[in-house]
Amino acid sequence: MRKVFFNGDFVDESEARISIYDSALMFGDMIFEMTRSFNKRQFMLRAHLERLYASAKYLCIDLPSVMSMEEMEMQILRTIEINDSEFEEDDEHRILIDVSRGLLSIYQDVVGTHSGLNIVIADFPLRWTVEGMGTLFDKGINAVIPSQRAIPASLIDPKVKNRSRIHYLMANIEVSQVSGDNNWALLLDTDNFIAEGTGDNFFIVKHGKLLTPEPRNILRGISRDYVFHLARELGIEYKECNLDVYDVVNADEAFMTGTPFCMLPVTSLNGIAIGEGRPGPIFTTLLNAWSESVNVDIVKQIKQWNTVPKMKKYDAPSPYKFKHK
Numbered sequence: 001m002r003k004v005f006f007n008g009d010f011v012d013e014s015e016a017r018i019s020i021y022d023s024a025l026m027f028g029d030m031i032f033e034m035t036r037s038f039n040k041r042q043f044m045l046r047a048h049l050e051r052l053y054a055s056a057k058y059l060c061i062d063l064p065s066v067m068s069m070e071e072m073e074m075q076i077l078r079t080i081e082i083n084d085s086e087f088e089e090d091d092e093h094r095i096l097i098d099v100s101r102g103l104l105s106i107y108q109d110v111v112g113t114h115s116g117l118n119i120v121i122a123d124f125p126l127r128w129t130v131e132g133m134g135t136l137f138d139k140g141i142n143a144v145i146p147s148q149r150a151i152p153a154s155l156i157d158p159k160v161k162n163r164s165r166i167h168y169l170m171a172n173i174e175v176s177q178v179s180g181d182n183n184w185a186l187l188l189d190t191d192n193f194i195a196e197g198t199g200d201n202f203f204i205v206k207h208g209k210l211l212t213p214e215p216r217n218i219l220r221g222i223s224r225d226y227v228f229h230l231a232r233e234l235g236i237e238y239k240e241c242n243l244d245v246y247d248v249v250n251a252d253e254a255f256m257t258g259t260p261f262c263m264l265p266v267t268s269l270n271g272i273a274i275g276e277g278r279p280g281p282i283f284t285t286l287l288n289a290w291s292e293s294v295n296v297d298i299v300k301q302i303k304q305w306n307t308v309p310k311m312k313k314y315d316a317p318s319p320y321k322f323k324h325k
Helices: 023-027 045-058 069-088 168-174 222-233 245-249 279-293 298-306
Strands: 003-006 009-010 029-034 093-102 118-125 142-143 181-187 194-197 201-206 209-213 238-240 255-259 262-269
Touching: 003 069, 003 209, 003 255, 009 168, 009 279, 023 093, 029 168, 045 093, 045 222, 069 093, 069 118, 142 255, 142 298, 168 181, 194 201, 194 209, 194 245, 201 245, 209 222, 222 255, 222 262, 222 279, 245 262, 255 279, 279 298
Parallel strands: 142 181, 142 262, 209 238
Antiparallel strands: 003 009, 003 118, 029 093, 093 118, 181 194, 201 209, 201 255, 255 262
16 A cells, blocks of 8 residues: 655555645645656656745745755655555656645634645656557647636746646646547647646747747746756757747647656647657657656657556546546
8 A cells, every 4th residue: 555645644545635624625725746757766856846845935835834845855755665665666656745725714723633734745656647648659649729728927827836727627628529539738828829738838849949938827847947958968959939829830840848758749739730740850859868868768668558457447537638428
């Protein structure tokens, strides 16, 4: 049985619960981070924690007074150590960190439960998240632009990684109605510029140069930043700028970035082929460099998980898609 760090103790995964009167359930008032490992070593963990604590500061959640960043990192590593025996040899550790403000004041000292911040650290196999994605490295994603827009920073700053994500779900519900396979949502902002996916960042390639939406109305992804790092090492020019649908349709290549899968090619937009309609050379060069840097063949690993017996399927949403009958 996997164990979860829950407010200072390690409890069975099934017993890690917060109150129905918690601010997270009342307002979606929760910040979070999700990480991954390569060869069971956490990747960019400190960058994820820095973003978590920055989100807490912005939302006036006094996380440092309860747990320092150094202690948080220590407890994450302890959670991995405790759970490692529950993982298959080829599994990777997917860490989920949730922090909620806790009980609303009118329920404190009334419902007989923990009243301060809730800090939860869970650890589960990465394959749960990427199961079935292996074929996308060859076929690519068809990005679909829904009517649902990204929430602009003037309303709720998307740079804060929080659980108030109903707009992502609404986008995924709409895209689930589109015929065909491998359809992922790509949101526009309120100025009709490309923003982000529902849990991933977006890049295009034009004349050998990487272009990605400026960070005003997006979550600034850790994987997005790592692509910048790889591009600098490889001498590939990149730029943050406004992109519209026209730019994407006429791009040479496109791809998504996200922590669990690192990079996935986007080969069409609303069914219109991007470039030659297949993964391009810049995408392949960057992904190969990523694999080399972490000593894991990223594509091979995820494709390998496609061959193992699949988990039972349920009619429920995934982080990137809405399962629709």
